[in-house]
Amino acid sequence: MSLLNEILSGINPVSPEAVLQTQKHLDNLIKPLGSLGKLEEIAVRISAITGKRPNSLEKKCVLVFAADNGICAEGVSAAPAAITALQTINMTKRIAGINVLSRQAGADVYVVDIGVDADLPQDGMIIDRKIRRGTRNMLLEPAMTREETIRAVETGIEMVKDLVDQGYQVIGTGEMGIGNTSTSGAVIMSLIGLSAGEAVGKGAGMTEIDFEHKKAVLHAVLDKRQPDSGDPLDVLSKVGGYDIAGIAGVFLGCAYYRLPVVIDGLISITGALIASRLNPLSVQYMLPSHLSAEPGYRAVMAELGISPYFDLDMRLGEGTGCPLTFYLIDCALAVGREMGTFEQGEIDGSVLVDIR
Numbered sequence: 419m420s421l422l423n424e425i426l427s428g429i430n431p432v433s434p435e436a437v438l439q440t441q442k443h444l445d446n447l448i449k450p451l452g453s454l455g456k457l458e459e460i461a462v463r464i465s466a467i468t469g470k471r472p473n474s475l476e477k478k479c480v481l482v483f484a485a486d487n488g489i490c491a492e493g494v495s496a497a498p499a500a501i502t503a504l505q506t507i508n509m510t511k512r513i514a515g516i517n518v519l520s521r522q523a524g525a526d527v528y529v530v531d532i533g534v535d536a537d538l539p540q541d542g543m544i545i546d547r548k549i550r551r552g553t554r555n556m557l558l559e560p561a562m563t564r565e566e567t568i569r570a571v572e573t574g575i576e577m578v579k580d581l582v583d584q585g586y587q588v589i590g591t592g593e594m595g596i597g598n599t600s601t602s603g604a605v606i607m608s609l610i611g612l613s614a615g616e617a618v619g620k621g622a623g624m625t626e627i628d629f630e631h632k633k634a635v636l637h638a639v640l641d642k643r644q645p646d647s648g649d650p651l652d653v654l655s656k657v658g659g660y661d662i663a664g665i666a667g668v669f670l671g672c673a674y675y676r677l678p679v680v681i682d683g684l685i686s687i688t689g690a691l692i693a694s695r696l697n698p699l700s701v702q703y704m705l706p707s708h709l710s711a712e713p714g715y716r717a718v719m720a721e722l723g724i725s726p727y728f729d730l731d732m733r734l735g736e737g738t739g740c741p742l743t744f745y746l747i748d749c750a751l752a753v754g755r756e757m758g759t760f761e762q763g764e765i766d767g768s769v770l771v772d773i774r
């Protein structure tokens with residue numbers, strides 16, 4: 419059996435007993451019932467995933483998949499494609515946004531070259547899992563072969579296995595790739611049935627005229643490629659990218675190894691959508707972070723049945739929503755471990771009214 423099929427058939431649901439026990443514990447702490455809102459939701463979700471309580475997720479990282487996109491030849495991004503390689507190198511110099519925010523949250527950053535169209539420095543700072551130097555131009559031909567697509571998804575799964583072996587307890591999903599709001603948009607349009615205007619925004623920034631062109635290109639791409647919306651790997655291979663595929667693998671791998679995994683922005687949630695279509699149980703292991711400014715994000719969230727924890731008008735990508743969510747997770751788990759019970763606080767909790 420292929421690694422992908424083995425992982426897909428080995429994903430189990432989270433623990434319903436841990437959900438009940440954790441909510442019972444939270445309801446016995448000195449506060450009105452449910453008054454810590456989404457922090458309680460996070461604590462319950464983490465218990466459900468780990469199957470135990472109390473929890474403490476000390477070892478955290480963000481996994482950044484870097485890849486180029488052939489569709490950039492059609493002028494779908496105002497940013498030059500060369501920025502993919504440059505910013506990937508900047509991440510190894512620890513000066514990118516993802517490095518700064520991860521440092522604040524006590525999380526490590528790992529950068530994986532899964533398809534950058536450049537020879538990156540072989541200095542041990544970038545994990546070299548390059549499948550190809552960028553995808554093909556999806557307006558002219560399928561972006562990836564099915565074999566490359568599966569290899570990219572399996573790369574994500576293998577990265578999770580390595581991180582689990584190193585003791586990581588929570589993983590964030592990041593990416594770097596000029597043009598990847600277009601590939602993500604095309605995948606979302608195919609799988610959910612949205613128009614380009616409903617799926618994509620201005621990505622890393624572009625003029626109104628260029629934005630109209632980007633949307634027209636995406637409609638032309640779907641017209642030419644005719645991806646099969648019932649086959650997520652067909653969609654991914656025809657109009658996706660190596661980064662989205664690697665991220666989909668991370669979501670599946672985390673579900674298989676029972677690790678919480680955090681969603682970042684549009685590209686990350688597109689990987690989550692692919693994972694969920696391949697195995698819906700994988701959604702139980704996902705935690706959201708922020709609301710991306712790209713419009714397709716809301717539609718995917720709605721399908722996944724989750725809602726973002728915060729909205730800071732962020733649209734950087736790189737995985738930057740993840741370290742912020744790591745901090746929320748730390749807070750939520752500390753509440754579960756450290757807050758006193760009604761008995762310890764000498765308060766009669768039985769008189770309180772449950773308004774949830």
Ligand SMILES: O=C(O)c1ccc[n+]([C@@H]2O[C@H](COP(=O)([O-])O)[C@@H](O)[C@H]2O)c1
Pocket residue numbers: 494495496497593594595596597598599600620621622623682683684685686710711712733734735736
């Ligand atoms: O994750 C998001 O929601 C997001 C929204 C806008 C832009 N980005 C980042 O910007 C790049 C893609 O933008 P673009 O315009 O080249 O498609 C890519 O490197 C992403 O990390 C990411």
Ligand SMILES: Cc1cc2nc[nH]c2cc1C
Pocket residue numbers: 497501505593594595622734735736
């Ligand atoms: C500078 C720059 C940094 C990025 N990080 C993620 N996407 C990006 C796009 C640009 C243009």
